[in-house]
Amino acid sequence: MTSEGTQTAPDVVEDVFEGMATGIEVEDSSSVEEVIHRPWNPEQVRVTTSVFSLRNILDLIDERSLELAPDFQRGQVWRTDQKSLLVESLLLQIPLPAFYFAEDSDGAFRVVDGVRRLSTLYDFVRGSDPAFRLQGVEYLKDVEGLRFQDLAVQLQRRINNTQLVINVIDPGTPPEVMYDIFKRINTGGTPLNAQEIRHCMSRPRSRDILKRMTHTDAFAKATNGLTDHIRMNDREMALRFAAFWLLGMDAYMENPVMEAFLMDATRLLDDPEAASDAKVQELESAFEAAMTSAYLIFGEHTFRKWPHGASGRSPINRALFETWSIAVTGYSAQDLAARREDIVAAARHRMTTDVDYLNAITSSTADRRRVAYRFEAAAEDVRAGL
Template identity: 40%
Template sequence: MSQEEEFAADEVDDSDLSAGALSVKPWDPAKIRITTKNFSLREVVQQINDGEVDLAPDFQRDYVWKERQRTRLIESVLLGIPLPAFYFNQDRDGSYQVVDGVQRLSTISLFMRDGHLLDRRDLEYLDDLHGSNYSKLKPAALRRFRSTQIVVHVIEPQTPDEVKYDIFGRVNTLGSPLSAQEIRHAMSKPRSRAFLRELSELASFDIATDWHFWRKDPSTGARIRDSGRMTNRELALRFCAFVDFNYDEYRSHSSLDAFLVEVTRRLDGTSESERSISAPELGALRNRFDRAMEAAAVLLGRAAFRRMPPGQSRRGPINRAVFESQAIALSEYPITELRPFAQEIERKFRQAFDDAKYSKAVTVGTGDPNAVAYRLDQPRLILRRILDA
């Protein structure tokens, strides 16, 4: 297998997601607030235009519908075929974020702005509409399209975030179930989205992860970004979450997922229980993340962020917990201070997997506070011993 083929075959290790809960706590059904509303397409598109409904424009951007899918959806509406239900998250300010149905609403909004032409090759029944956009529809078809009703299940703001997260995790979309980070992204605001995107698209991150979050466009052969269902942003979020780890603060959350939701709110400046992360602090976080990625690429190379014990030539996939463990330790030193010890740092970091407790902390029950503390401490101790020798 060539090096490029090996990189393409790599996945992100999901074994560390199997037991993330800090405690088992069934949700009180009385806290769940879900209402079902009916909107006309005209109403919901007007709300999108007014900024009252947030489509999270870069959400699921790697899964944008093709022309054929868009045309078939428009044709279904014009034929009077009911659309599947949508799921919205309602924020405290009354605005909505679309959690399930982004592509459908994006397509409808695009069409109603004359941004999509119907093509005979993609129409199954209404081929007389070939070449038509929204404005060219006959008055009867326009009225039918605008007045089409959609069913929206709204998760109301008084529902706790942890409960919302669990509800959205159960939602099956028309494609694949939402990933954990896609759910957090859908519940977030532009500030955190932009910041996590910036971190995950740094050149240093691309190099440190060995260009894992890129793929070849089959039609052109060009390399394009592939977020891996937003796993790249989840790695950046986890770095931000654990960079100044506080054991007691972490334990106050019901699960790792709940903690990451709260950190997202801190990045957005919308947390009601914790201090928001200021703009200067975001800048410092970015610099520290960039420094960690540079160091990982230079010092660890192919072994960065993967379980790769000594003597093993074939590396494992990127592991979220290993990413936190190695990146945060490396972020605490300038590369000039670490570079002279590159070989020893790589050897010691790989030897860490021979420690059964460390290996367990990055693979099993990784949300447990003791596992988090242990895996964050070990690379720090390794660097301290090397530099103090």
């Protein structure tokens, strides 16, 4: 039911990262279901502790037995002086905090905590970043400006022989438990957000799928160039579409916890038996068509709040993204273009007068009733003019 009359729309707040606007509206995804969601059994936590030399770890990376979650944008934000201080810590024989690896059923490992530290050490020791020279060290001034190969042999040996404490999450640990472990240990620096955690936990197949989905002209146009977003919000939005497109609303209603729902979709995309190459191709085609159709209707305001009287353009709203990208699927571009004015009028009227709808796309957005309401609303508005 629509609440008619003059409404006070919730404030639109844009997310900020390291002092820069991200182009994405801040989302309050909390819900009662997530608060009361039954906790996992502590006996399901299976973590063992081992000690490896840095040389052993780097060899595992070279052998592709240890994955550093490539294409992780946040891994590139450390400054040279921050990287140099990490290397200097090894030279000073200062123990590093423990790392967390997740072991797969095939015996391979993925880094779930410590990606940036290991990436930095790998780049320095293996010389994969030729421009990386030690700069801004605090104590060992003699190594200022040097690369690994320029260091004295005894210093090279000291780095290679550094002992690292590794906590290994057993492959038998349930995914939701592993996810929660990651959230609990993810406290250093700027904490990773949910999609960055999923990226580190996932396999290359799902990462490649989400990358392809967000590296199309249609997605870039609909989101005003959101591709390769610094906080991976582009990948999260593509994953939300994939989750609702593949699993459906009924699956969400059975377990209305957004993080768990998106993890289920990630595991599905990682499994070629559960999501065949043909199905993935169909998904990618549907997503690209949805981006084209949504932009055809809303133009520069695609996936953004656009009530009557609004000035300027709001940041992208993730709840609007998931609902409207799904809502336009199944309609031809020709049909949508013919009814564009009616659809826009219906959507803007709702954004202006329907306080329940505004709440559903602003706060407690993972609540099952609000998820259902905004999907129903978008489905109704996209039929305007029929």
